[in-house]
Amino acid sequence: MAELDIAALANTLQEAAATEILPRFRNLGDGDVRMKTDAIDLVTEADEAAERLIRARIAEIMPDAVFIGEEAVAADPALLDTLADAELAVIVDPIDGTFNYAAGLPLFGVMLSVVAKGETVAGIIYDPMGNDWLIAEKGSGAWLCGANGSQVQMAIAPAVPLNQMVGIAAMTYMDSESKRKILGNLADVRMFTSYRCSAHEYRTFAAGHLHFLMYKKLMPWDHLAGTLISQEAGAYVARLDGSPYLPHNFDGGLLLAPDKESWTELREKIFTI
Incomplete structure (x- = not known):
């Protein structure tokens, strides 16, 4: 696998949020929210528009990668079966926390992972409201990266009773x-x-x-x-x-x-x- 351009991937999530997600937050029309499987499993126009934008950018940044988006799989469930054998895949949730997003709660994120030969090698969780990224590449630690260039290494809590x-x-x-x-x-x-x-x-x-x-x-x-x-x-x-x-x-x-x-x-x- 060629060297991963993690910054380009992170910027893609930020662009999708700025262009498609945040302008629609607390601004969804009556026809902009639909049920998928039940009343708490929702999809919005923002989910679909954000995924389209991310998919287009990934095609430019990583043209050899299989793109697996949550909304693409909703439309074509067989797409999920390609993950196990893919040499390289990018998996995206354009809005994680759609229920919160549709309800106007500022608790949602954009997530992307890169899988190479059956192993997760990179992960990004972008918070549109805080405008920062939690990023990890395998073997390099986990880092909270701010829009101002700040980087703070993450460490989980110590064990307690x-x-x-x-x-x-x-x-x-x-x-x-x-x-x-x-x-x-x-x-x-x-x-x-x-x-x-x-x-x-x-x-x-x-x-x-x-x-x-x-x-x-x-x-x-x-x-x-x-x-x-x-x-x-x-x-x-x-x-x-x-x-x-x-x-x-x-x-x-x-x-x-x-x-x-x-x-x-x-x-x-x-x-x-």
Whole structure:
């Protein structure tokens, strides 16, 4: 693979936000928001316009890469099957947190990851409201990069006892019985929540403000960038069965923690089904 132009990719996300996302924020018309699968799974004109712009720029920056966007897969689900065998792929979520965006909540992000031969090698999470990027390239650490050129290395929170842990538990796609059991178990941690936006959940975790993230559904545009960033910031990451999380894994759940010991305790005492 040729050297990655991470700056060009980061600038592309910023351009999409400035051009297509922010002008429509709190300015969507009646026909600009549509349901996909249910009332909390939405798509807006901004999602589709942003993805079109990003796709066009990626074609210029990385012409050999397979482009896999959330909205493109919604239109053609077979596109997702190309990820496992792609020599090079770029995976994009044009607006992560569409529910929040459509509701006028400033809690959404733009995410991009690069997969080479089945391995995530780069991840970017851009915050349009803060105008900064959380960026990781494999083996180079995780960095918060500001529009003014500032760079701060990210490090996850140190391990704490279970009853002091604060984290994210996303259980939207879990069956009722499992959800009921885990909700009971979560009484043993200090606090849990969900931002309905994995972009900001991963950013908060990588910056050291959370002790765990747990997800049931694993769509690549939601988790590849954040998982790499978290690992580069020092996190222990595995699917709920203990196996590594790879780009072609679309199920099996995901758990992130400060270290393997914390991960094991969370898996055994909280996220056991």
